[in-house]
Amino acid sequence: MDFLEIAENVSHKIWSYNQDSSGWNLAKGSRNVTVCWKPSTEFGGNLYRGEGIIEDIPEKIIPFMYLPEYRMKWDKALKSYSILERLDEDTVICHTVTHSYGMGLISSRDFVDLVKIKKYEGGIITTNSRSIDYQACLPSPSCVRGYNNPCGYVCSSLPQSPGHSRLTIFIQPDLGGMLPRSLVESALPNNIINLINDAQAGLKSAGY
Template sequence: VNPCSALHFTISLSLWADISKAQPSREDHWFYQKQGRDAMDKALGMLQDRDGWKIEVKENNGDVICSKVLKGNKKVFRLEAMLDASVDELYDVLFRKVEEMHQWNPSIQKIRVLERVGPETVITHEVSAETAPGNLIGQRDFLSVRHSCKRQAKVYIGGAPVELEAFPPQSGFVRWVADGPTCLVIEQSEESPNRSRLTWLLNMDIKGWLPKSLVNQALPRAQLDFTKHLRRHLSAGGALRG
């Protein structure tokens, strides 16, 4: 069950002027908000189903990545990590200041909020960092709806791919497509309000030429790298700036 299902939204749209001068309709607002809530529903349902998970990686610092095979031989990954930051600090870094993520995560070139379709729902355009010469995948970009909800000592951030007529695939990039929703859950540690457990469901299909076996190795590696960069950012006091 989505913990945010009873949350009421007020619509406040801020459209990036470089994309389109046309104002999306009220129906568009409702559609993207619903898409964000539905993505969170589905992702949380996967996390709450504890059957079928197998450990893929267990790090010395306590980080654990598990995987599960869904119908169609699709593999999803669940990261669990303890971080030295409060729920509010992580919410600030991972949602409110999402456009600053490239400053501390070298795998991202930039993230831009294209539309705000509610106080807790945004559409973002993300560009991955440049790849090494000869890499067949190439530089990729993403269009996503991101929906968040804060309840007591927990924060939920769900995401899913979207399409915008005003923002088609960009020249020189491969548009990344995810088959299913993703979700972050940030929960206050029982030991300290200044520590939090991060649970990240990664549900993505690269849709490229790479063998599935290589993709299934790369995705958990990307989760561990992300957590490493996030820890470095938090230790430098990044969550407290601004």
């Protein structure tokens, strides 16, 4: 399996999602974040797009969002997060473990994801990821192994508002296990809103 080729293909998909302005339905909005959805072409669930404005520049926001030394300090949803292997300067394999929820009703999930960082003209930086089979990190009885269909962040600076950026998040996870699809779909918009707000709070508190 050519992980670098897979990562490049995922990058094309995330960019195509970012360019796609049709068919989105409003799921939820807050003061700072808007979440929309449309049926996924990857699996039986939905593709979600969350958009918010963050006070910082893409060159600082993107590393803060995906490098373990930063993300574990602010992402309240994660129990652990680590880089298992670095394939090249811009491509890594990560292992993510989430906390359980609802007094243990929703079990902890783990994901093994291929992540590629890619830059575009105009100062746009993206993360592009997808779950993979990775023999060095097999499923564990302590977690339900989930699968992230192509997902990522698109971060672009706002010329009209110096020092601020638009952060767009695309997710379409298959959480595995026996969870009803309706429960998953009702929870994801809030998760996206929390992720963007927690990232902003983390950036401010870290003075990064």
